[in-house]
Amino acid sequence: MHRERRNMINKTKYCVVFVLLLILYTQDGYTSDGDSIIIKAMQDELNRNMQELRLKNYADPFYISYTLADINTLYTSASLGALLYADTTLDRTWFIRVLTGNYQLNDENFSGEGMRNGNIEYLGLPLDNDYYGIRRSFWVATDNVYKSASQTYKNKMLTLEKNKMDADDLPIADFSKEEMVHIRTSDCLLQFDFAKYKNLVKEVSEEFLSYPDIVNSSVSLFGFSGKFIFINSEGTQTSIISNILALFLQASMLNEDGLEQVNQLVYYYTRPEEVPEAVIFKEDAKQLVSNLKAVTQAPRFDDYYAGPVLFLNQSVGEILLKDLFNGNNSLIAYREPLYSTAQMSLFYGSNEESLENKINRKIFHENINITAYPYLNEYKQTTLIGSFEVDAEGVKPPDTLMLVENGFLRTLLNGRTPTRYVPQSNGHNRYAIGYRAMSRLVGPGVMEINYKQGKNIAELKQELIAHAKSEGLDYAIIVKPMQAGSTFKPINIYKINLETGKEKLVSSSYFNPLPKNFLKDILGASENKTVYNTFYTGSGFGEDKFTLNDDNGAVPSGLPVSLIIPDALLLREVEVSKSTKPLTKNLPIIDSPVKSAGEKAP
């Protein structure tokens, strides 16, 4: 009896141990913190380099910053219930900045040769917290960056001398002085539950087996958990965590010409517990298929349209992101570098005037306010993926930052590179993420675009019809995304009958570039706001035509951004053109195996 009880106790103990292990190893969890060794190694090496790194006849370093990033990546993808790919990786990478000269005049903001030959190869950062290994890696990298920076600085000074300029001729400082910041996150790197997500993508992707007309489909999940440790020679020390989980659901069908029409749903989360069960995605997958069917069967847009267009929800976000934050004349400060030669200036110089020349001037409709809320992490129960605490230069952004007030430009987003009218950082030089990678980019975080005295969608639709009629048009156009629970949805284009108000889906069209001042001359916008979460890559927007619902690929990259936007925007004049029809049809010669299997099934 006694023995039996003891056995039972033992059994229970093993069970408890087993369950604990199971929790530790199969659920999303957080790794233990080994930052102190890393920070000590970085700090010791930074101090040594600040004190001792010198090159005779070259300027000394006056500022050094180190970033060490631990990046945990998960990527898994499935099609029709089978895994296409599954991988988790842990990478450790760094970013180093060494400035020579001084805050007013240093090696940055100069376009001229600075590379030195003969640098030795970078040494990889140890994956474990090996104190000397980390120092060795920063040692070599700092040396390489310093040699290049000091040479660049020398070249810059020679350029000034050649052009008979001195520091006074350069009224804008090269690097802003900012307050010292200390932030240390208590969070640790997220460990993804690999098995759970593999099963999730497999299960959701199986849904497409029920639709034999789908020619291609996949479900992918990308997880990024990055810990960024930043220190600089001014005493700033920050460590922050950035987590993103993105689920992509994609399917395509052929239209009557055999052209593949692709629809994609994208969901973004910042915490594993936000990711819903497979059944939720499957419901959206059904809607995605019915949207695809409607699009492939919709009549071709066979016209040229120039007139008012009403954009709804995500399409508003896409247009505003493209217009407000792309190019040198956007809401992001742009500093034209000093060019070493006139030829370089001609070749590389910007053709666009920076928007900062219009500070305190009216640039948009008087009803428009644009404000940054970097710390806001939720709006109307939607997670804001663009929220952040401190930027990649160790600068804390202000709680709110008004960029546009009643249509008047007040300031621009900036990092520590001053421009004439934005001389200080407002903490928006942020960490951009990618597949097993990180970089830095000045760009938006959480931005609210507010339209005062807005109307509701029904009223805007009536205004759209009225404007179209007044311009003698036969119909008007409304652009809206498919209804689904995802963040990113397919966007459809509808013709509206001006008499009945009925909407008719059309396919095969694209937009011509929007007029430059379209936000100054908008017809109206909604009072109701919605969230548009997306990724900002900072790439230019110089297309000669564009479509909305840009393909996101299967891995997000860039800055996570949240725009809080009016859910409708009525523009005065947008041009819509028809896409070219192929000369021959390209339908498959034989049926797909999924279709054949469906036909053979009882």
Place this chain on the structure above:
Amino acid sequence: MFMKGMIRSLFIAGIVYLLQGMSGIANEDSLLIILKKELSREYQELSKEDPPLYFLEYRVSDIRAYSLKASFGSLVEENRNNSRICYISARVGDYTFDNTHISKKAPAYLASNSSYAIQLPVEDNELSIRQRLWQVTDYVYKNAMNSYTKLSNLKSEEKEDGLLDFSQETSEKYMEEKLSKNAISFNKDDWKQKLKEVTKPFLKEDSIFNSNASLAFYVVRKYYVNSEGTELVQNNTYAYLSISADIKADDNYALPYSKTYFAYHPNQLPGKDKLLSDAQSMIKTLNQLKNAELAQPYTGPAILSEKAAGVFFHEIFGHRIEGSRLSSAVDGQTFKERVSDKILPKFLSVYSDPTLKEYNNYPLNGYYAYDDEGIKAQRVVVVKEGILKNFLMARKPIEGFEHSNGHGRAQAGRTPVSRQSNLIIHASETNTEKELRKKLIQECKKQKLDYGYYFKEVVGGFTLTNRYTPNVFNIMPVEVYKVYVDGRPDKLVRGVDLIGTPLAIFSGILAAGENTDIFTGSCGAESGYVPVTAISPALLIKKIETQKKPETYIKLPILPRPDSDENKWLHAPGKEEYDK
């Protein structure tokens, strides 16, 4: 040194045999069934089209890869990957004239756009895999059909050469069992520790600015099915280990040195003690190289060590006996019209033998059972006693060689062409090391030279075979000695590459050594990278030519290494240089 290798290899051979599995005894593989099913459905329908599909093939490489890298005692990389790459190729027309026909009047892309590679699911899910195969098969068939139609229109203007566009071969069936988990597992933590320890000794030398040790293990299961009825499944495993380091010479030249190891499984690679001892010997050689004199351009006799001769033959000879290239009008076609001619000294014969798993009990990287066109691997006698007999053939015939001999090879997802496998240079008359040195010195005296060269270690080479550029080769040695005629000890030199033109060299091979050794490498050409070996005796060449290596100029960091004793670094060369 070579004997020691043999003893270790005896042990290796036993395990390797188990690893490779047995042929023809296993149950059918589920992926094979899926591939066959879709291929059969596609072929049945598309062969009824006009113009008809007459050949369809699917080749899948299921690759599991794991790699580690350590640097100066720290683990800096760990990667694993599992992927399935499928190559799909379609032919329209018939064997005599199809969409791959090379026409001088048509753009070259027409003959090569009927294949495509995609990623397949890593699980054996029938519908998911077949859906992907279906999509790409439709695409490649339509491309093949378009090319065929265009080429057919030019057919009447073409001069007939009587050659088939695709050789007719017998179908094959062969299947190896899946390798068990046990057969491919190994202790990764143990290897992480080992690589860290092996790279640590390099920290002792201030001038060594780079040091890595890496391990890569690939488990490849290849599937091949075609519409002629061939069905193949074979396993290949490759474990590569390398230790490399670079030292800075006083004149700022960067000098690399490395050691590489190959086995079929990481457990068969050398143990920690051997690797540590090799690391120590590398440090010794690097220090010698650091102080070695810079060699000047030279022409005269030289001995190529077994490994150097292997690379030399792979480059200057091996790439010129690859049959696919001989059908190309842009190729130099060095040997096309030389069959039955004496092209090498009578004491040399050359074989290409992909069927060999081991040579003197040492594992061979160029082994395979069937090539990437589904043809059984064959031993090919390329040169018999100096006379050219044969070429390495894939399924594209050339005049006088109408069939494949199992050398159609490609990297996963690429179109196969004829490539080398295990290239074996056999000498019927051999010399001891002493005799070879004696002959070198005699030849130097004959040419009135104070010294000849001994090329001991090489890292690789390259050659150009097309007729629009000079047909040259370049071998990259890292350990080269001057051998003096007056009896002075050999002297290590640095900074030279071995260059030349092939035909001039062939006639100058004077003698061969009695030992052979294996150079294990990865060869890149039109069809991507394929694993190869070259096995050769040392060779005495009457006249070689060297040229200066491109300069790799390096400067050490300004500050001493953070983990060095400060006093030791007070006179760090890097700092001194910059202070000047």
